[in-house]
Amino acid sequence: MYDEEDEILLVSSAVVVIAAYHCMQRKHKRRSRRWWCSNLFKDRVSNQMLGVLKAQEISGQYKNFTRMSPTTFEDLLIKIGPKICKKETHLREPITIQDRLAVTLRFLATGDSYSSLQYLFRISKQAIGGIVTEVCSALIEVLKENIKLPKNPAEWMEVVKVFEDLWNLPHCVGAIDGKHVIIQSPMNSGSEFYNYKSQFSIVLFALVDGNYNFLFADVGCQGRISDGGVFNNSKLYDMMTKRTLGLPSPTELPGRQMKVPYFFAADNAFALGENILKPYSGDLEKGSCKRIFNYRLSRARRVVENAFGIASSVFRVLRKPILLEPEKVQLIVTAIIHLHNHLRWHSTNLYTPQELMDYEEGGVLTEGSWRKDENMTSLVPLRSIPRRSSAHFQKIRDELADYCVKEGAISWQKSYA
Known part of the structure; x- marks a missing residue:
């Protein structure tokens, strides 16, 4: 026999079961489509x-x-x-x-x-x-095999030879630079991607050889991170500080006695270091060794500017803000870097005709057509920040600057420096 309390409990349980059943029915009921496919x-x-x-x-x-x-x-x-x-x-x-x-x-x-x-x-x-x-x-x-860092001194010396033969800069193992890739404001990101230009971005940092090919690329660093921090947080910097890059040991320049380390050519956004050389700052006298060194360094560093310019000229998604989430933008930019190297190796004349790139004849610079596009609203350069350098690193740069005006002088360089 059920008493009154048991009957109430049974009725309540039944109500709960029926309510749950109707809830499930409504959940699984599909909304009728207007069309299966337009x-x-x-x-x-x-x-x-x-x-x-x-x-x-x-x-x-x-x-x-x-x-x-x-x-x-x-x-x-x-x-x-x-x-x-x-x-x-x-x-x-x-x-x-x-x-x-x-x-x-x-x-x-x-x-x-x-x-x-x-x-x-x-x-x-x-x-x-x-x-x-x-x-x-x-x-x-x-295409991941298209971007590979040299692993030993012999492979790095192949890169050095190209810079010395084409750009007249000895001991250079590559040019480094970075760009802010502008994106839309990510949801709930706060100021994480907010850069010095008051825009939202991720950073593309790259190392390029003398033939405009990417040797290394790091994509995805938040735009808020200082430009020095972009390099310091990269795998390349980690390998350089741990001395696992396999760079050749420092050697004397031809006709000199001081040993000079092999270095990356950079601009003022980076700090002067043992393996990083950047231009002298200030207003330099025309024809001085420092100005000539700046000219020679800028010729080598131009390859990384051209690599970015070529990629953005062909793949114009890089020329405007990308209205996607940072993870997808990182994927897209990385794919473009791989495509750039693939097309440079397999379709050189079609992908990079001579007029697209900067080139020199007898010291006369002709700018590439990619520089003439004024509609660039993305790929913002890294911010140049003055930094103090140690006397030892300045001495290394002075040695190379002195070499550029003496043993390593070019007949026409004073006219353009």
Whole structure:
């Protein structure tokens, strides 16, 4: 026999069960869709645009659209195809790997919004967001061997030879610099990405060899970190301080007695150090050894400026603020760095024609066409901060400056220094 309290308990339990059941029903009930797929995306014909452009490759429209030749595009497709392909189902046909790579390259080439690209490729902006991230990750993975630091003195000496032969700067093992990549204000980030230009950014720090190739790149440092801290927090600085870079031992310059260490060419955003040389500051007398040294150092340091300029001229997503979260921006910028080296090695004349880069003939500098674009609203330079240097490091720089006007003098350098 149940008493009154038991009956109340049973009724209450039943009410709870029924309420939970109806709650679950409402949760699992799907909202009816207006369309399964809109006609814009349903009528998409795969690869139609690339086929039309490829038929008239000589016009240059294919290269302008994808930023590479059909051969290079197909080569990349073979490399990343297995990583980005999707299985077919009975619901709908997957977006092809050709379209996935093409929409990503077009985004990198123009920086257009996903909403704009969806009308060009007939792929929804939600799908494009996932595709760009996935393809950039695949590109980084298959092209990671394109960016490698030299591991021993013999490999570093190959870099040194290029700087000495092309840019007349001995003992230089690379040029370093950094840029602030402007992004939209990340949600709930406070001032973490707020830089000295009162913008939000992440930092691209890079080491470049004498042939405009990236040897090292560090992407993603928050814009609020001081520009000296960007380098100090990088893996390159850690290896340099721990002496695990494998740099050659200091040697004498030709005709000299003082041993000079091998160094990275830098600007005033960096501190003078044993393996980092930057220009002399102040208003220097024309023709003086210090001014000549500044001129020679700037010629070598110009390669890193050109590397950034070439990449941003071809992949114009870097020329405007990127309206994505920092993690995705980091992925996109890293993919561009890898593509830059890949195209430099496999499509040099097509990717970097001579007029695009700075070049000299008999000491006369002709600026590359990338410098003439005045619409740059991203890639802000690092801030130059005056720093005290030790007497020992200044002595090393003085030795190299004296060498540049004596044993290592160039016949035409005084006219331009």
